[in-house]
Amino acid sequence: MAARRPRHHVPSTSDTPExxxxxxxxxxxxxxxxxxxxxxxxxxxxxxQAATLPDALAGRDVLGRGRTGSGKTYAFALPVLARLAASPLPRRPGRPRALILAPTRELASQIAEAMAPLAAALSLRILTVFGGVGAQPQISGLRAGVDILIACPGRLTDHLASGHARLDAVEITVLDEADHMADLGFLPDVTRLLGQTPRTGQRLLFSATLDAAVDVLVRRFLHDPVTHRVDPVSSTNADMAHHVLHVQPATRLAVLVDLTAAPGRTLVFTRTKRGARQLTRQLVAEGVPAVELHGNLGQQARTRNLLAFTEGSARTLVATDIAARGIHVDGIALVIHADPPIEHKAYLHRSGRTARAGASGTVVTLMTDAQVADVRTLTRKAGITPTTTRLRPGHPLLAQLAPGDRAFVAPGAEPPASSRAGRRGHPRGGGKRKPANTSRTPARSPNTGAQTVTVAAKPAGAAAFSAGTRVGRRRTR
Structure with a gap:
């Protein structure tokens, strides 16, 4: 391994390529x-990447902090790939040469997707290991030998206990989203797993925050680490606009329908799995192609729904905080906190799904009267100064936040396959709601092939809904 470099720190606040x-x-x-x-x-x-690559490539232990979307994946992927390719040690059955730990299945899969073409160029073999899918293909992959194992702690612990894997040949260990692992209660599992890797191996820890829980891992497992803080924990992206919409509970759904029916991808966050499931069904019933993502879904359903969102057959993904760190989908222009999160770190990680890698984006938080004090505390701790607007459905600001013609799946048309479960939540009467004072023209969706209804943007000041009422509802028999 290369000689250790002197300790240094490279500060930077830019969120665009150097x-x-x-x-x-x-x-x-x-x-x-x-x-x-x-x-x-x-x-x-x-x-x-510019800050950490020289030290990581030289074999130093690295502690890197950068906000969500700052490019941490390649910051650890490139040193892992480069150093394994230069190492003379061969791959052996059941004994990976590098271990990357991730908190969620979605994140593990997307790390593997990002690394796959680079690994192929170096003839290195990658395997993902996580729960919710059959264990036998993973066991077979381990037996065949793997260079880089990308794993969630729970399923990897199972494979170690059953003797299908050992960590004594790991040359490089990476912890991605270490603070989120601590938040999810994985710290004991992560500690046991790191304890089974060689003490002489290189360790890279990347996180959006470096709090007390993460510091426990740093002090125990990293040797003389070089620390790089690319931006402070409360830093915000200048290309990310933050809005708080003060709404009444009775009009909350109508506001969500208006925003999510606009063109482009929208990610909506709820606090609970039940809330995500219920809101998805409500949006589908209103004609908005939406899918859900939360911990109660099996891996097949999670993969299918995420694919529908990525490919565009569902424009809206309703998720719990599992998606705040677990998905990386390009082109999310709007993030909506349908339920404001409890703590500010969750707000920052949720919001980080938009305005990634130099792009711009909008973050909207819905707030009721009962939530005013909590939201003010939340945004202050997050270092955010949002624009707060009290509004009803039909307010012209909604068209500014989510511009473009509103499109709904026409009555009788099949929604995307991954959203059909939501039809069970169809409101009494079976009809789709539509804003008043709009022109409607049928069209064919290029993504789903289902018939859609395009709703022209409302003129400024037009009140399409009355607060607490449902206007323009079509009844079908």
Whole structure:
């Protein structure tokens, strides 16, 4: 392994690629990886990558902090791939050479997706291990030998206990979203897993926050780590607009329907799994193609719903906090906190699903009278100064936050396959609600093939709904 470099700290607050900073080649990334990166359209490092790559490539233990969406995945993926490719040790059955721990199945899958083309360029083998799917394919993959194991703590613990895997050959260990692992209660499992890796191995820990729980892992397992703080925990993206909409409980759903019926991808957060399931059914019943993502879904359903959202057959994903760290979908223009989170870290991680990698985005929090004090405390701790507006459905601000014609699945048309379960929640009368004072023209959705109804944008000041009432409801028999 390369000699240790002197400790140093590289501060940065930019959230865009370092076009005038060092190139991947100048940072020490091998030529084959640079070629593979270029093929993926990645030509310049982000600040977290520019800060951590020299030390990680040199074999140092690294502690990196950067907000969600800052580019942490490649910051650890590139050193892992480069160092394994340069290592003379072969892969062996059941004994991975590198271990990447992630808190959720979705995050593990997306790390593997990002690393797969780069690993192929170096003839390295990747395997994901997590619960909710059959264990036998994972066991077979372990037996065949794997270079990089990307795992959630629970299922990996099972494989270790049954003798299908050992961690004594791990050269590099990565903890991704370490603070989220602590929040989810994985700290004891993570501690036991790290204890089974060689003490001489390299360890990279990346997190959006470095709080007391994470510090326990740092002090026990990282050796003389180099710390890189790319931005403070409360820092916000200048391209992310924050709005608080003060609504009445009776009009909350109508506001959500208006926002989610606009073009583009929208991610809606609820506090509970039951709330996510119920709101998804309500949106589908209103004609908004929506799918849900939460812990009660099996892996097949989670994968199917996430694919529907990614490919566009469902424009809206209603999720619990599992998606605040677990998904990376490009082009999410709007994040809605249908239920304000309890603590500010959750707000920042949820909001970080939009305005990623230099893009712009909008974050909307719905607030009722009973939530005013809690939301004020939440935004203050998050370092956010939102624009607060008291409004009813039909307020012109809604068209500004989510511009474009509103489109609804026409009555009688099949919603996306992954949303059909929501039809059980159809309101009495069976009809789809529509705003008044709008023109409607049928169209064919290019994504789903289902007939949609386009609703022209309302003129400024038009009141499409009365507060607490349902206007424009069509009854079918």
């Amino acid at each position: 076009t005038t900073g060092p190139s991947f080649a100048q940072l020490g990334v091998p030529a084959r990886l640079i070629t593979a990166l270029t093929a993926q359209g990645i030509v310049a490092p982000f600040p977290i």
